[in-house]
Amino acid sequence: MPVVFPWADDATPANLQIADSHTAFLGYFRVHRYLLRHRRHAGGWTGWMTREVFERQPTVAVLLYDPRADTVVLLTQFRLGALAAGKPCWQREIVAGEIDGNETPDAVARRETLEEAGAAIYRLIPMHDVVVSPGPSTERARIYCGLVDSRMLGGLHGVAAEQEDIRAEVVAFARAWDMLRTGSIDNAPAIIALQWLALHRTELRADARG
Amino acid sequence: MTADQPRATRRAINAPLTNADVPDSVEILNAETPFQGFFRIDRYTLRHRTHAGGWSEAMTRELFERGHAVAVLPYDPVRDEVVLIEQFRPGALAGGMPPWQVEVIAGMIEPDEAPEAVAHRESEEEAGLHVRELIPISHYLATPGGSSETIRLYCGLIDATGAGGVHGLAHENEDIRARAMPFDAAFAQLGQGPADNAPTVIGLTWLALNRARLREPAPGPG
Numbered sequence: 001m002p003v004v005f006p007w008a009d010d011a012t013p014a015n016l017q018i019a020d021s022h023t024a025f026l027g028y029f030r031v032h033r034y035l036l037r038h039r040r041h042a043g044g045w046t047g048w049m050t051r052e053v054f055e056r057q058p059t060v061a062v063l064l065y066d067p068r069a070d071t072v073v074l075l076t077q078f079r080l081g082a083l084a085a086g087k088p089c090w091q092r093e094i095v096a097g098e099i100d101g102n103e104t105p106d107a108v109a110r111r112e113t114l115e116e117a118g119a120a121i122y123r124l125i126p127m128h129d130v131v132v133s134p135g136p137s138t139e140r141a142r143i144y145c146g147l148v149d150s151r152m153l154g155g156l157h158g159v160a161a162e163q164e165d166i167r168a169e170v171v172a173f174a175r176a177w178d179m180l181r182t183g184s185i186d187n188a189p190a191i192i193a194l195q196w197l198a199l200h201r202t203e204l205r206a207d208a209r210g
Numbered sequence: 211m212t213a214d215q216p217r218a219t220r221r222a223i224n225a226p227l228t229n230a231d232v233p234d235s236v237e238i239l240n241a242e243t244p245f246q247g248f249f250r251i252d253r254y255t256l257r258h259r260t261h262a263g264g265w266s267e268a269m270t271r272e273l274f275e276r277g278h279a280v281a282v283l284p285y286d287p288v289r290d291e292v293v294l295i296e297q298f299r300p301g302a303l304a305g306g307m308p309p310w311q312v313e314v315i316a317g318m319i320e321p322d323e324a325p326e327a328v329a330h331r332e333s334e335e336e337a338g339l340h341v342r343e344l345i346p347i348s349h350y351l352a353t354p355g356g357s358s359e360t361i362r363l364y365c366g367l368i369d370a371t372g373a374g375g376v377h378g379l380a381h382e383n384e385d386i387r388a389r390a391m392p393f394d395a396a397f398a399q400l401g402q403g404p405a406d407n408a409p410t411v412i413g414l415t416w417l418a419l420n421r422a423r424l425r426e427p428a429p430g431p432g
Contacts, residue, residue, distance in 0.1 A: 016298075016309065025245035027253065028272045029356065038298045038309075041376045041387045049383045051300040052248045054274050056356065058305075078236075078258045080271050082351055084227055084358035085278070089236060089258075091354045128400070131302050131407040133352045133359055134313065136249060136276050138305030141353075141408075156261055163269045167261045187354040188361075188408040195415040 015039045019048065030055040056139040057098040060108040063127070063143070063193035064095060064119055065173075066150035067201070067208035072176050072194075073117050073153055074185075076167045087186060092179060094190045095146070105142045113146055117168040118157050121146035127196040132188055143193050147204070173201060226252040235259040239268055250275040274357040280328040281316040281363045283347070283413035284339050285393075286370035287424045292396045292417070293337050293373050294405070296387045302407070312405040314363070314413045315339075325362045333366055336377050337388035341366035345424075347416045352408060363409055365417065367424075393421060 018036045025031040032053045037046045064073035075093050083089035097112035099105060106124060113119050125145040132139045150170045158164025171179075179185040180194050197204075226241035236258045245251040252273045257266045284293040296312050303309035317332035319325055326344055333339040345365040352359040370390040378384025397414050399405040405414075417424075 016303070024247055025251055027244055027251065029251060029274060031245060031247065031249065031251065032304060033247065034300060034304075036300070038385075040385045041296075042385075046383045046385055050248075053300050053304045054249060054276070054357070055304065056353075059353075076261075078266075079351075079354040080254060080256070080273050081357045081359075082354045083232060083236060084252075084273055084275070085351060085360045087351060087360070089233070091351070093354065128411055129406055130411055131299075131305060131307050131311070133276075133357070134299040134302040134307070134311045134407045135316075137274070137301045137352075137357070139301075139353055140305050140307060163266055165258075165260045165262075165266060183349065186349060187351040188412065189353075191348060191350055192408060192411050192415070195412065195419065198419060199415065 024052060052136065054137040054139075056137060057100070058140040058142070059096055059098050060105050060112065061141050061143045061189035061193065062095040062109045062113055062121070062124075062146040063190070063197060064113065064117060064121070064146045064148045064150070064153075065197060065201070065204065066148055066170075067204040069150055070173050070201070070205060071150045071170050072173055072197070073119065073148065073150060074169055074171055074176060074190075075116055076169070077158070077165060082187075091187055092185050092190065093187060094193050096141075096189060109144050109146060115159055116157050116164070116166050117153060118155065119146075119148045119153050121148055123147040128192055130192065141189055143189055143196075145193065145197060145200075145204075173197065226254065237265075244272075272356065274359070276357070276359050278319045278360045279316050279362070280319055280325050280332065281314045281361050281409040281413070282329045282333050282341065282344070282366040283314045283363070283410075283417060284333060284337065284341065284366045284368045284370070284373075285417060285421070285424065286368050286390075287421070289370050290393050290421070290425065291370040291390045292393055292414070293339060293368065293370055293388055293390045294396060294410070295336055295377075296389070296404075297378070297385060307406070308404040310404065311407055312399060312410065313407055314409050315366075316361070316409060329364050329366065333368075335379060336384070336386050337373065338375065338377055339366070339368050339373060339388075341368055343367040348412060350412070361409055363413055365413070365420075365424075393417060
């Protein structure tokens with residue numbers, strides 16, 4: 001049964017009015033502050049409201065998967081957000097990076113995979129394209145599955161000039177899934193990617209066997 | 211790796227971390243708050259142990275602080291229906307995504323609130339739902355580098371009979387439409403745009419992997 005959400009694509013002036021917007025903070029990150037109102041579901045308008053938005057570059061994330069060996073590549077690196085959240089600050093993650101300027105998401109996926117894991121992707125499959133936190137943040141993550149040959153992968157990687165210090169490890173999918181279930185993988189891009197793989201890996205393995 | 215575990219499980223959420231809050235493998239050299247509005251941005255200069263041994267150079271990093279959230283995917287295992295809500299989201303708008311997002315129920319955890327209490331309250335406020343059981347799905351970081359935001363995501367077992375309608379707290383300018391729909395119709399929304407946000411994707415995919423188990427009738431007395 002199709003479910004129709006008639007408003008979802010509709011940010012026209014008839015539905016949304018922005019009276020003011022300005023940059024409230026500009027450092028490495030940026031906060032934008034809006035004064036806006038929008039149409040209500042039941043008709044009429046909301047009151048004018050002030051909303052801050054955390055402006056971030058869109059990102060690309062890549063789960064590296066070897067369908068012949070049924071292994072994934074996980075990265076471990078220091079993460080300030082995890083530290084401040086009271087979670088283990090060496091996070092187990094998938095490859096990720098910001099999209100700068102005119103780069104295509106595919107190019108970012110391949111570049112970051114080389115920088116962070118020393119790997120070459122032979123097939124890139126889009127999994128999801130998500131807003132990571134749709135209330136306060138503009139951050140959008142394009143999440144891919146990158147097929148690789150995982151033999152010879154692992155070790156220390158990262159761009160020294162960016163202070164990256166990344167350990168890559170090849171682990172069986174079943175072990176990565178255990179890490180997800182027990183909470184030792186606990187960040188959204190890695191969870192979304194491993195869940196997608198759980199639903200699709202049988203067909204990827206069949207393709208690889210030809 | 212216990213050395214990496216935070217020393218304190220709880221700290222003041224209205225100030226940056228200090229060295230008393232962090233493990234020995236991290237050293238905070240300076241911390242300040244360059245922005246304090248409704249949200250906050252902290253700026254740290256720090257160094258940390260490296261994988262190869264030794265210490266990194268000192269680095270400056272900004273961190274977005276917005277608190278921690280609870281999210282609930284309401285599911286009726288008898289009718290095989292979920293309830294999703296539709297509301298205006300400024301982050302999605304500014305990010306070039308559909309501004310009326312289709313989502314799981316969510317709300318912020320206030321200091322000293324239990325996450326389960328927030329889950330029950332928000333289910334009532336945002337969708338008029340009584341949750342009879344909460345099943346933890348994940349306690350995850352929205353984006354582990356630049357933000358401390360965590361989400362405790364639950365599946366909330368409900369009776370979806372008659373669920374739907376317009377909800378939300380008017381004095382908070384909330385304007386929320388709740389809709390009950392078959393699981394398959396909800397899952398088919400993924401990839402279409404409005405429902406493509408992390409909590410909804412994680413919740414619906416978890417349900418795709420677990421709903422057969424949830425639909426089995428519980429063994430009753432006799």
